[in-house]
Amino acid sequence: MSINDAKFxxxxxxxxxxSIVAYLLKTECCVCEFAEMTHKDQTTVSRHLKILTxxxxxxxxxxGRKVICSIKDDEVRSRLLNMGxxxxxxxxxxxxxxxxxxxxxxxxVVKKRYGNIASKGGSCGCGxxxxxxxxxxxxxxxxxxxxxxxxxxxxxxxxxxxxxxxPGALGDIKEGDVVLDLGSGAGIDAFLAAxxxxxxGRVIGVDFxxxxxxxxxxxxxxxxxxxxxxxxxxxxxxxxxxxxxxxxLSNCVINLVPDKAKAFSEAYRVLRPAGRMYVSxxxxxxxxxxxxxxxxxxxxxxxxxxxxxxxxxKKITDAGFLIRKVLENKDISxxxxxxxxxxSLKVVAGKGRR
Numbered sequence: 563m564s565i566n567d568a569k570f571x572x573x574x575x576x577x578x579x580x581s582i583v584a585y586l587l588k589t590e591c592c593v594c595e596f597a598e599m600t601h602k603d604q605t606t607v608s609r610h611l612k613i614l615t616x617x618x619x620x621x622x623x624x625x626g627r628k629v630i631c632s633i634k635d636d637e638v639r640s641r642l643l644n645m646g647x648x649x650x651x652x653x654x655x656x657x658x659x660x661x662x663x664x665x666x667x668x669x670x671v672v673k674k675r676y677g678n679i680a681s682k683g684g685s686c687g688c689g690x691x692x693x694x695x696x697x698x699x700x701x702x703x704x705x706x707x708x709x710x711x712x713x714x715x716x717x718x719x720x721x722x723x724x725x726x727x728x729p730g731a732l733g734d735i736k737e738g739d740v741v742l743d744l745g746s747g748a749g750i751d752a753f754l755a756a757x758x759x760x761x762x763g764r765v766i767g768v769d770f771x772x773x774x775x776x777x778x779x780x781x782x783x784x785x786x787x788x789x790x791x792x793x794x795x796x797x798x799x800x801x802x803x804x805x806x807x808x809x810x811l812s813n814c815v816i817n818l819v820p821d822k823a824k825a826f827s828e829a830y831r832v833l834r835p836a837g838r839m840y841v842s843x844x845x846x847x848x849x850x851x852x853x854x855x856x857x858x859x860x861x862x863x864x865x866x867x868x869x870x871x872x873x874x875x876k877k878i879t880d881a882g883f884l885i886r887k888v889l890e891n892k893d894i895s896x897x898x899x900x901x902x903x904x905x906s907l908k909v910v911a912g913k914g915r916r
Contacts, residue, residue: 566618573617578602578799579610580647583633586620587642588649590632593622603794606801665820668861672818673771675862679722680748680773698898699723704750706897707842707906713754720749720781726814726864726894726906727842730754732887733910738762739808742832744797744825745769745815749778749790755811756790766807767792768800798824802832810839814906817844817868818861826881830913837913839883845871847892847903865902874907884914 574580578600585591585599596607611631614620619642621634633639698706700723701714708728714721730751735741735758743752746767756765767790769775778792795801797812798821810829819825829839844864860866869877871890878885887910894906 569617570619573613573619574642574645574647576610576799578606579614581650582610582614582631583619583642584647584650586631586633587639587647590630592628592630594628596631602796602799603801605803606795606799609803668818668820668867669770671858671861676724676747676771677773679724680771680777703898704728716757717749717753717781717785719784720747720753720778722748722750724814725750725842726844726898727891727908729811729813729840729842729908730758732840732842732889732908733838735759735809736763740806741765741809741811742800742802742807742829743767744810744812744829745818746778746792747774747813749781749792751811751813752778752790752792753781753785753787755809756787759789761789763789765790766802768795768797768802770794770796797828800828800832804831805834807832808834808837810837810841812839812841812843814843814864816841816874817864820867822869822874823877823880826877826883830881830883833913835913839909839911839913841878841907841909841911843874843907843909844868844899844904845874845907847871847895847905850903860902863899865899865904868904871905871907875909878909878911882914883911886910886912 574583581600582596593607593611596611597604600607611622615622618634619638620631623630633642700721703723704714704721704725707725708731724747735755737758737760739759740763741755741759743755743765746752746769749767752765752767759765767778769792772794775792775794782790782792793801797815798819810833816822816825833839846868849870850866854860855866857866875885875888889908891906895901895904
């Protein structure tokens with residue numbers, strides 16, 4: 563296989579790009595149509611189109627004020643069809659067996675639960691009385707995870723008690739840094755980072771729940787934060803340019819993501835060469851049963867989608883990161899997760915060489 567062949571196949575190994583190609587096998591269309599079709603913002607769509615164009619899968623032609631996309635030529639069309647890619651309409655990504663089906667179901671469960679939390683209040687799942695334990699307030703939960711009283715008083719309405727650590731406490735956040743918060747929720751970690759980066763820095767929160775983005779944006783406006791912006795997006799497919807941020811934060815979110823390898827790969831992509839990542843997340847100490855894996859309460863509660871500790875760390879290094887520090891909190895299992903085989907893992911990593 564030649565290098566060009568490898569790039570061709572790699573370009574098709576992404577759900578969003580596969581959707582675009584499937585649609586173009588049916589008909590050509592303007593680049594402006596893909597944002598609605600794929601439910602991605604235009605920046606993300608443009609990046610995918612660039613990859614498909616550079617690898618010779620599609621071509622773009624300007625026609626008046628529009629840019630029209632189509633399959634590059636009949637030879638490429640035939641090649642794509644022979645690979646089993648079927649022409650499709652605007653119905654979203656093609657499903658690839660049971661893995662894709664589970665991925666979509668998990669995202670629907672998470673989006674619905676966290677949308678309700680943002681709109682109506684409540685909890686993510688297993689940290690509260692809904693799993694048989696004693697109810698705790700967001701302040702009690704966050705205080706037990708390492709947030710100071712001063713931090714919790716900063717923007718109290720942004721603390722929903724959904725974290726499993728305090729990623730901002732894992733290392734320096736420097737004045738002038740550009741910080742990305744993966745799964746930013748109502749904004750607690752983004753606002754705390756914004757104080758530390760100062761007027762010359764910037765914080766970007768990305769969340770795929772519209773209700774959370776709305777809540778965080780209102781919190782920012784109400785409290786006068788000028789250096790924070792919240793974007794609707796999927797952390798498996800970040801709406802940011804490559805090498806554009808200094809620090810990635812994430813608090814109890816990667817466990818909710820079906821494709822964790824892709825999430826870490828995206829974090830690596832958007833970091834600058836000397837970039838770093840501070841992550842707090844839930845991992846498993848032993849494997850779950852199939853029933854537990856499919857339990858929607860456990861999925862939304864940061865357990866059902868979690869993976870084993872060593873597998874989690876391997877996905878980080880496979881993405882290219884160098885792990886510099888690992889901290890573990892096993893007490894969280896009894897305090898918030900009713901004795902389930904989980905722990906809170908805190909990781910400090912730097913951008914290394916692939």
